[in-house]
Amino acid sequence: MDKLLYTGKVKKMWATADPEVLRVEYTDIATAGNGAKKDHFAHKAELNHTISTLIFKYLGQNGVPNHLIKSISERESLVKKCDMFPLEVVTRNVAAGHFSTRYGLGEGKVFPTPVEELFFKSDELDDPLMNESDAIALGILNHEEHETIWKISRQVNQLLSDLFDRAGMQLVDFKLEFGKTHDGQIVLADEFSPDNCRLWDKKTKDHLDKDVYRRDLGDLTTVYEEVLKRLENVEEA
Numbered sequence: 001m002d003k004l005l006y007t008g009k010v011k012k013m014w015a016t017a018d019p020e021v022l023r024v025e026y027t028d029i030a031t032a033g034n035g036a037k038k039d040h041f042a043h044k045a046e047l048n049h050t051i052s053t054l055i056f057k058y059l060g061q062n063g064v065p066n067h068l069i070k071s072i073s074e075r076e077s078l079v080k081k082c083d084m085f086p087l088e089v090v091t092r093n094v095a096a097g098h099f100s101t102r103y104g105l106g107e108g109k110v111f112p113t114p115v116e117e118l119f120f121k122s123d124e125l126d127d128p129l130m131n132e133s134d135a136i137a138l139g140i141l142n143h144e145e146h147e148t149i150w151k152i153s154r155q156v157n158q159l160l161s162d163l164f165d166r167a168g169m170q171l172v173d174f175k176l177e178f179g180k181t182h183d184g185q186i187v188l189a190d191e192f193s194p195d196n197c198r199l200w201d202k203k204t205k206d207h208l209d210k211d212v213y214r215r216d217l218g219d220l221t222t223v224y225e226e227v228l229k230r231l232e233n234v235e236e237a
């Protein structure tokens with residue numbers, strides 16, 4: 001029986017017989033507002049796991065180092081064990097969400113170059129915004145590691161903006177998390193799903209991400225199924 005290491009807001013991490021390998025299990029839970037809102041959606045685990053696996057495989061095939069080893073069931077994957085940086089690495093192509101509220105803007109302004117933001121991952125402090133020198137001062141990473149996570153984030157933005165564009169969606173913004181493997185390599189970890197990015201329909205600008213849940217705009221499962229269907233159609237094309 002594998003040992004449960006950690007229960008996150010929407011995923012569980014299990015140890016395996018191999019000390020360098022963990023098993024990640026997706027759950028049907030959705031949360032918003034740092035856990036203030038929480039609900040269950042049947043099949044959300046399978047949807048996010050399938051979407052994230054498809055995207056991590058695509059990124060891996062295109063040279064982005066990441067933690068995925070393989071998917072082992074509809075809602076579980078084996079991943080490389082990582083020492084995680086306590087950071088949320090956010091890239092924004094279009095004004096939305098907290099960027100819009102912070103600067104008193106409407107949503108939809110396309111930025112001339114992507115906005116890059118770091119947040120300190122801390123539920124108690126509500127994930128405060130931080131800059132590179134804050135992160136270095138706190139001993140979270142060094143300058144070279146900071147360069148590496150942004151180099152990978154920019155590569156992810158280019159690859160996924162193109163992939164989602166081909167699937168009829170605009171990649172508005174997204175959050176990545178990074179870790180270090182036992183041999184010191186910095187890799188993309190966590191997940192990439194409509195839970196941690198904003199996707200708008202290219203034509204109608206309809207929300208195809210967790211904002212439908214955050215803002216009570218529609219049914220989360222229907223929207224996530226639509227995202228998966230569009231991605232699978234691109235993959236097959």
Ligand code: C5P
Binds near residue numbers: 088090097098173
């Ligand atoms: O809320 P905000 O506008 O800062 O979110 C920017 C992007 O980061 C969104 O795609 C959101 O889904 C993602 N995010 C996340 N987890 C958080 C905060 C933001 O996945 N804790």
